[in-house]
Amino acid sequence: MKKKRKLKKNVYVVAVILIFVGLLTFSGIKIYKDYKYKQTYEYKLLEHGYELKEVKKLEKTFKDKDLDWLLTIPKNKTILKLVDEKYFLAKNTKEYLDYYEDNDDISLDMVITKINTHTNYDFYNHDIDVDTSLKYLINCNKFYHLAKDYDPGEIVTIPTTYAFGTQKIEKTTYEAYLNMWQAAKEENIHLMVNSSYRSYEEQEEIYNNYKSSYGEDYANKYAAKPGYSEHQTGLALDIFSLDNTSTKTFVNSAAFTWLTNNAYKYGFILRYPLDKENITGYSFESWHYRYVGKDVAKYIQENNITYDEYYAYFIEK
Numbered sequence: 001m002k003k004k005r006k007l008k009k010n011v012y013v014v015a016v017i018l019i020f021v022g023l024l025t026f027s028g029i030k031i032y033k034d035y036k037y038k039q040t041y042e043y044k045l046l047e048h049g050y051e052l053k054e055v056k057k058l059e060k061t062f063k064d065k066d067l068d069w070l071l072t073i074p075k076n077k078t079i080l081k082l083v084d085e086k087y088f089l090a091k092n093t094k095e096y097l098d099y100y101e102d103n104d105d106i107s108l109d110m111v112i113t114k115i116n117t118h119t120n121y122d123f124y125n126h127d128i129d130v131d132t133s134l135k136y137l138i139n140c141n142k143f144y145h146l147a148k149d150y151d152p153g154e155i156v157t158i159p160t161t162y163a164f165g166t167q168k169i170e171k172t173t174y175e176a177y178l179n180m181w182q183a184a185k186e187e188n189i190h191l192m193v194n195s196s197y198r199s200y201e202e203q204e205e206i207y208n209n210y211k212s213s214y215g216e217d218y219a220n221k222y223a224a225k226p227g228y229s230e231h232q233t234g235l236a237l238d239i240f241s242l243d244n245t246s247t248k249t250f251v252n253s254a255a256f257t258w259l260t261n262n263a264y265k266y267g268f269i270l271r272y273p274l275d276k277e278n279i280t281g282y283s284f285e286s287w288h289y290r291y292v293g294k295d296v297a298k299y300i301q302e303n304n305i306t307y308d309e310y311y312a313y314f315i316e317k
């Protein structure tokens, strides 16, 4: 009898100990989990006033250091709208916000375009070296400039069937142009190049001529400064037709309509479209085409953006 009672007592003690350890483990885990959750951005952002749906969006968009920064400023509704914009880049968030604060009369998508393409600066007032490793995707405009000795790769002369006078162009661009020329010809359109590769020195001469004849403002509007002309890349062509070489009326020609509908299929884009002067820095040029390759040209055609916008979002990032 004594033995049995002792055994019962032992079982009782063990059970109590087990329950005690169990409870301790359970609450320990809970305390630890709570502690861990409080370290998360989800907790911190919720505490900061963002709703769960907004928190998920912010966590998806931003890196840790950006989220840390977000926690140092009051809940910001503009950020939540910005991240929904198509060409939003997280790295530019602070710049978007600053620019929007000073220019709240413009739309958020325009704020994004301005900052992405650096057009919040005046043209020629924010110098960036062209990333020459990009080859067919380099961007050369009034912010990105080429060195005097930039090597455009193999340059070939365009036969006079396809061009007025002596025109030289980068080889792959030439081949793409020939394919395009052939396709246009089948529809009775005879394309003709009348301006092509220009070296730094040649551009310098053009610019200085404009400047001495018409003044600096005029020169800046109608010619590029040396180093800033896309023609120095070897990838840009001024394309007219055999029967129309007028910068005034080419826009009304069948050749222009054909190029508008078909150039992208051969890897070319209209580089300075209508009403995009504030982004490209150039008034509409119905004749200036740039080789970027078929895939990029297709995207630009379908999404109706300038190369400057494409470059900022997809290449420079």
Ligand SMILES: [Zn+2]
Pocket: 195, 231, 236, 237, 238, 287, 288, 289
């Ligand atoms: Zn041109």
